[in-house]
Amino acid sequence: MIHVRYHRGLALPAHALWLDPHVAKPFAFVSHAHSDHIARHAEVVTTAATARLMRARLGGARREHVLAFGETSAFRDCALTLLPAGHILGSAQSFVESAAGTLLYTGDFKLRPGLAAEPAQWRHADTLIMETTFGLPKYVMPPTAEVLAQIIAFCHATLDERAVPVLLAYSLGKAQEAVCALLAAGLTPMLHDAVFAMTEIHRELRADFPTGYVRFDAAHTAGHVLIFPPNAKNTALPAPRRTAVLTGWALDPSAKYRYQCDAAFPLTDHADYPDLLRYVALIQPRRVLTLHGFAAPFAADLRARGVEAWALTADDQLELHLHDHSFVAQAPGG
Numbered sequence: 001m002i003h004v005r006y007h008r009g010l011a012l013p014a015h016a017l018w019l020d021p022h023v024a025k026p027f028a029f030v031s032h033a034h035s036d037h038i039a040r041h042a043e044v045v046t047t048a049a050t051a052r053l054m055r056a057r058l059g060g061a062r063r064e065h066v067l068a069f070g071e072t073s074a075f076r077d078c079a080l081t082l083l084p085a086g087h088i089l090g091s092a093q094s095f096v097e098s099a100a101g102t103l104l105y106t107g108d109f110k111l112r113p114g115l116a117a118e119p120a121q122w123r124h125a126d127t128l129i130m131e132t133t134f135g136l137p138k139y140v141m142p143p144t145a146e147v148l149a150q151i152i153a154f155c156h157a158t159l160d161e162r163a164v165p166v167l168l169a170y171s172l173g174k175a176q177e178a179v180c181a182l183l184a185a186g187l188t189p190m191l192h193d194a195v196f197a198m199t200e201i202h203r204e205l206r207a208d209f210p211t212g213y214v215r216f217d218a219a220h221t222a223g224h225v226l227i228f229p230p231n232a233k234n235t236a237l238p239a240p241r242r243t244a245v246l247t248g249w250a251l252d253p254s255a256k257y258r259y260q261c262d263a264a265f266p267l268t269d270h271a272d273y274p275d276l277l278r279y280v281a282l283i284q285p286r287r288v289l290t291l292h293g294f295a296a297p298f299a300a301d302l303r304a305r306g307v308e309a310w311a312l313t314a315d316d317q318l319e320l321h322l323h324d325h326s327f328v329a330q331a332p333g334g
């Protein structure tokens with residue numbers, strides 16, 4: 001039996017395979033090492049990179065079943081194959097084959113190629129469980145190369161003013177995209193400790209990861225581009241400086257003010273709306289289940305296009321259960 005986090009108050013069998021539960025479970029597939037996808041599970045199925053990143057971020061010990069991309073292994077009553085999700089380094093989708101049919105669970109994913117993550121791969125499946133962070137038509141990301149060029153231009157303009165550019169980027173994934181882009185442009189990234197730790201693990205795991213970045217040193221920031229996690233921006237930063245947040249939410253006109261930055265650039269590690277639709281067309285599932293962000297509107301959008309789709313949220317829960325009893329899930333926080 002496969003469980004997706006969603007249904008409240010169900011008695012669950014101990015042998016269940018959970019998909020990305022955010023509270024500790026006996027046995028879980030962990031799609032990637034972002035903090036909202038990891039917990040202190042007893043046993044995990046994941047990639048080598050995610051296992052390594054989990055050890056660094058969570059500590060503790062757990063039984064790890066490490067699968068290479070494309071390798072199939074039997075677990076409980078199903079066969080599991082991991083496919084790259086293109087989200088961050090080591091991020092995986094799980095392709096599950098069982099007597100109930102085939103299922104593809106995306107975890108967080110993106111189709112646009114990035115500088116730090118493995119390019120996404122996919123397979124046809126009867127049921128597609130997908131993340132829908134940017135599941136509204138207004139979320140159309142500009143080409144990544146264009147966004148990176150804007151970020152580089154912002155850094156050069158700031159340095160020309162003898163100020164320090166500070167990029168605010170999530171410490172795992174987005175920050176390494178920025179590190180690669182800055183180094184390729186001849187700039188020197190200076191990394192907050194949390195960003196530095198995650199970047200060093202990228203170097204350990206990927207022989208081709210670039211060198212030339214340095215660790216944050218408050219006395220020597222001149223001429224460098226600082227990369228800090230968004231939640232660390234209130235620590236002692238050099239002055240004068242200009243700050244820019246790197247996030248897909250930069251497409252919202254209010255982003256600059258919401259993040260209290262001088263600029264906001266739409267660099268994201270999630271699929272945008274056109275790619276969410278494209279993914280459904282590629283997978284050709286009989287049914288789609290949506291999670292995260294605009295899950296309910298995106299499911300309604302798919303139904304209007306003739307695709308059976310339900311959001312894994314409280315609103316659609318009853319309707320989902322009328323259609324299918326084979327999935328059990330748990331509400332966020334449960």
Ligand SMILES: [Zn+2]
Nearest residue numbers: 032034087108
């Ligand atoms: Zn993520």
